[in-house]
Amino acid sequence: MFPGRLAAQTDCLACHADKGFQDAAGHNISVDGDTFGQSIHGSLGCNACHADIKSYPHPDKIAKVKCDTCHTSQASDLSGSVHSNSAEHPCTSCHGDAHSIFPKSDKRSAVYPLNVPKTCGNCHGQDGMAQKHGLPTVFPSYEDSIHGSALTKEGLLVAANCNSCHGSHHILSRKNPQSPTAKANIPETCGKCHAGITAHYFEGVHGKAIAAGKMSAPVCSDCHTAHAIEQPTAAGFRMQSTPICGSCHKDKFSTYRDTFHSQLGALGGYVETARCWDCHEAHDVRPKSDPHSPVNQANLVATCGKCHAGANVSFVQYQPHANARVRKLNPALYFVRLFMNLLLIGVLTFFVIHTVLWLIRARYDLSKKSANGGPHA
Amino acid sequence: MPEVQEAPAQSQVTKKEGRFFVRFTRAQRVMHAVLFSTFLGLAATGLPLRFSESIWARRLASDVGGFGAILFFHKLCAIVLTIAFLLHVKDIFTRGIMNREKGIFWGATSMVANWKDAKDLFAHFRYFLGLGPKPKFERYAYWEKFDYWAVFWGMMVIGFSGYAMWFAPFFAHFLPGWALNAVLVIHSEEGLLAILFIFSIHFVNTHLRPGSFPMDMVIFTGVESEEEFKHKRTVEYERLAAQGKLESRLGEKPASWLVNFGRVIGTTAIVIGLVLLVLTLTAYFGE
Numbered sequence: 001m002f003p004g005r006l007a008a009q010t011d012c013l014a015c016h017a018d019k020g021f022q023d024a025a026g027h028n029i030s031v032d033g034d035t036f037g038q039s040i041h042g043s044l045g046c047n048a049c050h051a052d053i054k055s056y057p058h059p060d061k062i063a064k065v066k067c068d069t070c071h072t073s074q075a076s077d078l079s080g081s082v083h084s085n086s087a088e089h090p091c092t093s094c095h096g097d098a099h100s101i102f103p104k105s106d107k108r109s110a111v112y113p114l115n116v117p118k119t120c121g122n123c124h125g126q127d128g129m130a131q132k133h134g135l136p137t138v139f140p141s142y143e144d145s146i147h148g149s150a151l152t153k154e155g156l157l158v159a160a161n162c163n164s165c166h167g168s169h170h171i172l173s174r175k176n177p178q179s180p181t182a183k184a185n186i187p188e189t190c191g192k193c194h195a196g197i198t199a200h201y202f203e204g205v206h207g208k209a210i211a212a213g214k215m216s217a218p219v220c221s222d223c224h225t226a227h228a229i230e231q232p233t234a235a236g237f238r239m240q241s242t243p244i245c246g247s248c249h250k251d252k253f254s255t256y257r258d259t260f261h262s263q264l265g266a267l268g269g270y271v272e273t274a275r276c277w278d279c280h281e282a283h284d285v286r287p288k289s290d291p292h293s294p295v296n297q298a299n300l301v302a303t304c305g306k307c308h309a310g311a312n313v314s315f316v317q318y319q320p321h322a323n324a325r326v327r328k329l330n331p332a333l334y335f336v337r338l339f340m341n342l343l344l345i346g347v348l349t350f351f352v353i354h355t356v357l358w359l360i361r362a363r364y365d366l367s368k369k370s371a372n373g374g375p376h377a
Numbered sequence: 378m379p380e381v382q383e384a385p386a387q388s389q390v391t392k393k394e395g396r397f398f399v400r401f402t403r404a405q406r407v408m409h410a411v412l413f414s415t416f417l418g419l420a421a422t423g424l425p426l427r428f429s430e431s432i433w434a435r436r437l438a439s440d441v442g443g444f445g446a447i448l449f450f451h452k453l454c455a456i457v458l459t460i461a462f463l464l465h466v467k468d469i470f471t472r473g474i475m476n477r478e479k480g481i482f483w484g485a486t487s488m489v490a491n492w493k494d495a496k497d498l499f500a501h502f503r504y505f506l507g508l509g510p511k512p513k514f515e516r517y518a519y520w521e522k523f524d525y526w527a528v529f530w531g532m533m534v535i536g537f538s539g540y541a542m543w544f545a546p547f548f549a550h551f552l553p554g555w556a557l558n559a560v561l562v563i564h565s566e567e568g569l570l571a572i573l574f575i576f577s578i579h580f581v582n583t584h585l586r587p588g589s590f591p592m593d594m595v596i597f598t599g600v601e602s603e604e605e606f607k608h609k610r611t612v613e614y615e616r617l618a619a620q621g622k623l624e625s626r627l628g629e630k631p632a633s634w635l636v637n638f639g640r641v642i643g644t645t646a647i648v649i650g651l652v653l654l655v656l657t658l659t660a661y662f663g664e
Contacts, residue, residue: 257430260542260561266429267438267447310546317554318545324562336559340566347527347570351578354520355586357505362587 009033011056012046024060036099049098065098067091077169088129094119111168114151116161117142141228158193165189165226181226184210186219194220197283204285218248223282232282238271245276255321272307279303279320397600399628409596411461412528413646418454420572420653422447427565428660455539462532485616486516488526494519513611520582531571538564569657576654580647592647597639598631 013033015021021030036042047053052063068075071091083089095101096110096119104111110119121139123129131137142148142162150159165181172179180189187210191198201207201220209217223244224230230237242265246253256262256276264273277285279295286293294303300316308315322330324337401409425434425447438444473481480486496512498519503509517525538560541548545557584592595601607614617623 263426263429264444264448267425267435267444308546312546312549314552314554315546315549315557318549318557319555322555322558324558330555330558332555333558333562337562337566340563340570344566344570344573348573348578351574351582354502354505355578355581357502359581359586361505361507366587 009036009046031099038102039100040103041099041101074169081169081171082173083171093123111163113157113161113163114155116163117148117151120162138227141225145227145229146231147229160193164192183215183219184213186221190220200283204281204283205287206285207283216248235271238275239265241277242275249276252321255323258322258324259320261320274307274320278306395630396603397628397630398603398606398623398626399600400595400606401599403599406596406599408461408465410642411457415454415458415461416571416575417646417649417653419451419458420568420576421649422451422454423565423568424572424653424657424660426451427569428657431656431660431663433656434660452543455536458532459536462536485613488517488522490519490522490526494522514609514613515616516610516613518610524579524583527571527574531567534567535564535571538567569661572653572657576650576657580650584643584647592640592643594631594636594639594643597643598635600628600631 013031016029016031017033019030021028023029041049049065049067049069050062051069078084078086078089092098094111100108102109102112104113106112107114109115117139121128121143124135124137125139126137128137128139143152147160150156151161167180172181174181174183176182177184179185187198187201187207198207202211206217206219210219223241224232232238232241242253242256242262246256257266261274265271265275281294284292286296288295288297290296291298293299301311301313304311304316304318319330319333322333324330324333327334421437425437426444428434438447441447441450469481472478482489483491493515497514500509500512501519504511541552541557541560542564548560549557583589595605601609614623617626
C-alpha cells in the first residue's frame with residue numbers, strides 16, 4: 001500500500017493514520033505517515049521511540065518518549081543549560097512536532113537557520129514564557145536588527161541567528177563565565193563571523209583592557225547592543241551613539257556637547273557631524289600618544305580632512321573637547337568667554353535698569369497727564 | 378543716519394496740526410525691514426543650535442526638516458544681511474567720503490556719539506528719578522545711537538565669527554587654532570546678547586513703552602506728526618525751525634493701507650521676537 005514504509009509503521013498507521021484519532025483523554029494521537037516517512041526519524045520503527053509498546057493491542061497509557069536514549073550528548077548538554085527543566089523545555093519545544101522532525105539543513109525544520117528566531121521567539125517574544133521568568137523580550141528587537149532583517153527579509157543564511165551566539169543545547173546565562181555571551185567571551189563570539197573587526201578591536205585600548213581582565217572596558221554589545229544591532233553608519237545609530245561612549249567618558253562627552261559638532265548633531269536630520277569614532281576610530285581606539293591613533297598630532301590633518309576639505313596644520317589646532325570654563329586648560333578661550341559674558345551681563349544690566357526706570361517714570365507722567373490727554377509723554 | 382535729503386517738499390497741508398514730517402527715507406525703512414526680518418530668521422534658526430539640548434529646539438528642528446534645513450535658512454539670512462550691511466557701509470562711504478556730505482561722521486545729525494549724548498544720558502537718569510526735567514533730544518537720541526552701534530558691532534562680530542565657522546579651513550590660513558574654538562563662543566554669546574537686547578531693550582525703548590505703545594510707526598511709514606516730532610526730537614525741530622528748513626522736511630500723511638500694513642508686519646515681528654525671548658530665557662535658565 002505504501003512502498004518503502006516499514007512493516008512496523010504500517011501496522012501502527014492502520015489506526016493512527018486516522019486524522020481524528022483520539023485517546024481516552026481526548027488528545028489527538030494521529031500521525032501523518034507521509035510526513036513522518038520523510039522526517040529524520042522516518043527510517044525508524046514506531047517502537048524505536050515508543051519502546052514500551054511490544055504488541056497489539058497496547059495499553060491506553062504509554063510511557064513518555066525519551067529522546068536521550070539515543071541523543072545522549074545533546075541531553076547532557078541540555079541538562080547543564082538554562083533550559084535544563086525538561087518539563088518546561090521538552091525537545092519538541094524547539095524541534096517541533098515529534099513526528100515531523102527534519103534535519104536542521106532542511107527548510108521544514110524548526111531549527112533551520114531561517115526558522116530559528118521564530119522558534120526561539122515562541123518563548124522569547126512578547127508575552128512569551130521568558131517574560132514570566134523576568135527575561136527581556138528580545139525577539140522583536142532581533143527581528144528589527146541588522147542580523148534579523150538580513151535573515152528574515154533577505155534570507156541570508158550566514159546572518160547571525162540565536163544559535164550563532166548562544167549555542168543550541170548548551171545555552172548558558174551570560175553570568176556564567178563559560179557562556180559565549182559572557183562579557184569576556186563576547187569579542188570572540190562576534191569574531192566567529194566578524195574576524196577582521198575583532199582583530200582590530202584587540203589592537204585598541206578597549207580590547208587590550210578586556211584581554212587583561214579589566215571588565216569595565218566595553219565589548220561589542222556595550223556599544224552595538226546584543227539584539228537591537230543597527231547598521232552603524234545609519235542615521236539612527238549615529239544619532240544615539242555619542243551618549244554610549246559618553247556613559248563612560250563623561251568629561252569628554254560634556255566638552256563635546258559644547259561644540260558645534262554636537263550642537264548640529266543633537267538636532268537630528270543632520271548626521272554627518274563628527275561622532276566619537278569618526279575621529280577616534282570605533283574598534284581600534286588608541287591613545288593620542290600612539291602614532292597609529294587618528295588623533296595623534298601627526299595624523300590630525302588627515303583625520304579632520306576626512307570631512308573638512310582643506311584642513312591644514314593651523315586648522316587642526318582646533319580643540320574638539322575644549323573647556324572654556326577652565327582657565328588652566330584653555331586660557332585664551334576662557335578669557336574670550338569671560339569677556340563675552342561680562343559684555344552680555346554689563347550691557348543688559350545697564351539697559352534693564354535704564355528701561356525699567358524709564359517705564360516707571362513714563363507711567364507716572366502718563367497718569368498725571370491723562371486728565372489733559374497728552375499722548376506723547 | 379544723516380539728515381534726510383530727498384524729502385518731498387510738499388506744503389499743500391495748510392492746517393498746522395495736520396502736518397507730517399519725514400524721518401526715514403524709503404531706503405532706510407526697507408533697510409530696517411530687511412534687518413529685522415533676517416534678524417528674526419537668524420534668531421529663530423540660531424537659537425535651536427545654541428540650545429540644541431532643549432525640547433523645543435528639537436521639536437522645531439524636526440518640524441522644519443532637521444538641522445540641514447535650519448542651517449540652510451540660517452546661512453541664507455546671513456548672506457542677505459551681509460549684503461544689506463555692505464550696502465549700508467558703501468552708502469556711508471559714498472556720502473561721507475566721496476560726496477563729502479556734511480553730518481555723516483560728526484554733528485547734530487550724525488550717528489557718532491557726542492558730548493550731548495553723555496549729558497542726555499545723565500539728564501535722562503535724573504529725570505527718571507524725578508531730579509530734573511526731561512532732556513530734549515536731537516535727531517538721534519543716545520539710546521538710538523547705541524542701538525545703531527550695537528547692531529553695527531554685532532553684525533561685524535557675529536558675521537565674522539559666523540563666516541569663520543562656515544569657512545573654517547580657509548580662515549585657518551591666517552587664524553590661530555584656538556581662534557576656531559573662540560569663534561563659536563563669540564558667535565553664540567554675541568548672538569545671545571543681540572537677541573536678548575533687541576527683543577527686550579529695543580522693543581521696550583522704541584516700541585512698547587508708553588508714548589510709543591504698541592509700536593513706533595515712523596519706521597514703517599517714514600513720517601511722524603508735527604506734534605510727535607516736536608515732542609520727541611525737540612532740539613532737531615527747533616534747530617530746523619530756526620534755520621527755516623522745517624518746510625523741506627514736510628511729508629504726506631501716510632496712506633491708511635501703509636499704516637495698517639506696518640502695524641501687521643510690526644506686530645508680527647514683535648510677537649515672534651517676544652516668543653523667541655521667552656524660549657531663550659527658559660532654555661538659558663533651564664541649562
